[in-house]
Amino acid sequence: QFEPRPLAKAPPSPGLLQAAAYVYDAQYNRNIPFETSPKAVRLYYLYNHWSMQAATYFFIFVDLALALFEEPAVYLLPFLGKYATSLVEVLCLLVFFGRLVHFAQVTPRSVFWKDTKNICIMISILVTLIDLIVYGALRISAIRGIRWSRPLRPIFLINFAESRQIRRAFRSIRNTLPEITYVFLLFMFSVLMFSLMALKLFGDRNLKTVEGSPYFTNYLEIVFNMYVLVTTANSPDVMMPAYDFSWWYCLFFIVYVIINTYIFMSVFLAVVYNNYRKHLKNEIRKLAYMKRRKMIEAFNLLKVKEGAEFVVKEDQWKHLVKLVAPDISTSHRELLLRISDEEQKGCVDKKSFVRLADLLNIQVITIKLHSHPLDIWFPHVYNSTPSLCIRSMVRHKGFVWMYDVIILINAVFIALDEKNPYISYAEWVFLCLYIVEILLKLYTYEPRNFFARNQFWNWFDTSIIIAALIATVLNTALRSVTIYNSQQVLDIVFILRVLRLIRIIDSIQRFRVIMNTLINIMPTMLTFGGLVLVVYYIFSIVGMEIFQGKVKFFAGNTTTPHALYCGNPALKDSTFARAKYCKNNFNNIASSFIVLMELTVVNQCGFALVTHQAAKLYFITFHIVIVIMIIKTVDALLQRMFEAEIPPEEEGPSLDEILNLSPNDAYPKNPVFDNAA
């Protein structure tokens, strides 16, 4: 698998190092492994250039966003109407195809055609084209067709190599799935069992639900209700009629919830963990082995014989590092060389060379002691007594505390009614105070250090304050010019004002630690976000095709009687309409996303019950998929937590373990550009 990472800013992985060794080798024409001609190298650089990657992402985004403008549209395009989206889609497909062809140019042919990813993209492009043509033809003959290829769009997101994390997550889901399936079957068996009991216990009692329909008489109905009860969405409603009838029947539901919600939840967790333990250790070993193998291959390419052993010459080593990690400073590179060539022999031996990938992964923070620009420009003024006094004041702890107090006072003012003109003026005072704080800090601390890459809070503060300043000024300007008080701008001002208060977290050490934990688990959460996006997109498109127009929303000031039952007579007097849920519909992609979001949070059975019976299937499927995602995320979190646990000695797997690896794993398909990370 060709992993197109930009050479220019890559976290240097062993695969990349190996590739770089080949490129280096090719540049010096020592030997050419396959098509790695200078032209191929240029193409490879171009393929990995950030602008090409950004363009790909942009077109993937455009392709996905098309759903906003296609019928049923959130925003109807004013010009060209129906054909504009189709044209844009064709453009996107062309870009994807171009990218694929480019990829084929820099990959050995045999590898390219063996990769399911590429086949997948090609088929998707073809299928989408066919769908577009059929749809266009039907449109011209004035027949309403269905754009059935739209759920395929996330395939581009998954399969274009940039989203490796998401693909990895999908692979890991595929690994866990069989084991989860068995637990799920057992769970379903338990639900069916309990439903049968419920039918026997309550079916002949002539009980009625709150809505007046017969209670627990239809087996399938019961199964659905019991399934929803597991998600706790219809608790306690589903229990109340039986509970009202007799006290003891409550026990039935309590036992049910304990077994099917809590105990099965634990079993799922246990199964996922067992799976993790089984797979991960091997995977880590495999990775370590692959890493080593690649580094050795790179070494073999560059080695020269010196005395009894093979080594890599110092300037070749430097050239390689410069190629792989052009960002690092000269001093950093010298440091690495000093470590790799401890005896200063002017060459790096095999053992040290193999460590290079790990060495490059160690973060070296280069502290540059800049002088403050003011110190250079106006040294007398900057070092005068009042200036020194200001600077020591800003560095004092009391300065931070003072601003914490100011933030708290600001919080009180925000909570108060801002219609009072004095409070409105106070806002300006606070804004000025914050700006003064930033200016003072910039005066005291060196600006380049103040805005260093790891100074998250400084960046956060400054951008919030500047945004607030712009928004407040804009709001005042709009208010003075027109009578119209722009609501959007005002909303933004409000939000920015409240966001300013977050700063107080940074003052408390313990909170900072928690924020770090949060930042640590962020990548996992983001991968989960990507997965969810894919699932949501597919289900939204399908949901729109099925349920579009079934439930209608009428704005608050409408007078039509339809508004009382969301434009669907079947919803008359339903709890759905009474709770004013009409806006929870599938009438466009944005509404669909929101409904799916609600279903993720609480499997809101109300909606499932009001539309037709087949809808239940849709909702249950969606729920199962989401549960699998969540289990997956827990799995990934566990993995992240325990990866640190694997002792470093594991890096070198024993011979036995290497022999146990499948041939597929031991011999990378693409010896040049493979990147197992």
Next chain:
Amino acid sequence: QFEPRPLAKAPPSPGLLQAAAYVYDAQYNRNIPFETSPKAVRLYYLYNHWSMQAATYFFIFVDLALALFEEPAVYLLPFLGKYATSLVEVLCLLVFFGRLVHFAQVTPRSVFWKDTKNICIMISILVTLIDLIVYGALRISAIRGIRWSRPLRPIFLINFAESRQIRRAFRSIRNTLPEITYVFLLFMFSVLMFSLMALKLFGDRNLKTVEGSPYFTNYLEIVFNMYVLVTTANSPDVMMPAYDFSWWYCLFFIVYVIINTYIFMSVFLAVVYNNYRKHLKNEIRKLAYMKRRKMIEAFNLLKVKEGAEFVVKEDQWKHLVKLVAPDISTSHRELLLRISDEEQKGCVDKKSFVRLADLLNIQVITIKLHSHPLDIWFPHVYNSTPSLCIRSMVRHKGFVWMYDVIILINAVFIALDEKNPYISYAEWVFLCLYIVEILLKLYTYEPRNFFARNQFWNWFDTSIIIAALIATVLNTALRSVTIYNSQQVLDIVFILRVLRLIRIIDSIQRFRVIMNTLINIMPTMLTFGGLVLVVYYIFSIVGMEIFQGKVKFFAGNTTTPHALYCGNPALKDSTFARAKYCKNNFNNIASSFIVLMELTVVNQCGFALVTHQAAKLYFITFHIVIVIMIIKTVDALLQRMFEAEIPPEEEGPSLDEILNLSPNDAYPKNPVFDNAA
């Protein structure tokens, strides 16, 4: 800490072994460490006798169950009425006091008085007595008092030493609490922040909730709603007015749920895990060290000098093992001796002796090859051709499959309407088939092996079938004798019939594996159950005192208008009354338990909103406590899963680590009976 485990059936822990060594020592009068006179040993045995323990548990149960009969009673006692429960409670307190005095007799005085557990029990007894006297006095003067000491009752459950697991869980919660508190504070900060934003964004919009009250105008109200939204209980209701007003406001709620539900959930998980990693490894090391220390102490008591080294003589070793684990067979003991005394020198050296506790923990399954009783009594008949034929038939795989098919057919029959007489007869047929199966199996397999301790499914099958037989016969008898068709018996018959179907799980290998996982995590779940019971009990009693009578339930056929609003005018037209939730009240302990159960499943805000404002505090407190319990359980599950991971070499901590242990840990307070497990 004196850990009163019955010597007779103890899982032999090192502490017990050490204690046994002392007891053994005392019996042979070699030296007497403190009060370990023969009388003390008798008292010690008596204290640990199973009947004494059962009695203690029984009285704890009676004490807790008193809430069922005290005002507001679920069942009002017919005789003596008000005074009966007080008398029983005094009796319980006497028993607890007696148990404590007995415990004091077998524990060194200094240890007894240092143990907070004992002080706790004493204070609880005293406080309860004072409360009883005050209450009685008020009662006689016809003033209604509050039995405020009742929430203390679970203290007896926690502190009587038998429930060591629950106490351990409480201790571990205490350890995790500080770290969780900081995350919780950050979480609350986030909720307050978002509430402030919500107030600013929606407060002036003149929006209305579904019930017609103003939407998001009161800050405290918003905070409460946003808190409930985290539990997802009021989603999407809380969002709908803003969503109806404008599409974009939906984003506010989505961001809120993502941050406060999903991300904070992950942070909680991460913090709990970090905590686990920090504490557990040390704890395991500490335990291993304590274990070793105790075994060495036991060795030092029993050792005699033989040649250059100290050893324990073979018969003393045997006596000790017999004392500690009287259940194990002679052959098992001989096996252990063979392992401990590899060179057959007639004595056990220090190294082998220290291993004894681990050796005893290894489960040895003794397979006894009994002959079938019929083979002994009627060998000719039992070994005749037809008999052999039947036996090979029963052993055949097809026999299991046949019964799987029968179970499936039975499931279909159960689902069908049983009013049809033929189906009713079919029930008898199935019952007979199951009985025949059990008889055939008993005929084929040796009964003692068939009902061996690890044959869970055989036990399950047989008991279900016998129970079903009894219940069905009873039901038929009742039906023929009286016209009255006992509903309770019929319900039991139904449930037993369905339970029979569970057997099919056993036929599928994968399901059996999952069931084993389930059984593995059971102890953790049960400890959680114990904790929840304690929390529920305390909250029920408090809830009853506060909310008793606020909401009334009227049976279905009542005609009073009060039934429409649960007897509380404040509930007129509320969603609470409309959903017929009247039975969710705090009018007696059973109802309270059920309400708390519902709150655990879904933090049902509806209830909280209808009673007075202070109730919100009660519900939020309850929710926080339950969340802590659940986090704790996840913690415990993780622990259980990873305990197996700790490599056995860790058993012997290094000197440094031992030196780093606090003096309290290194030197057990009670050198005789301490049990750190």
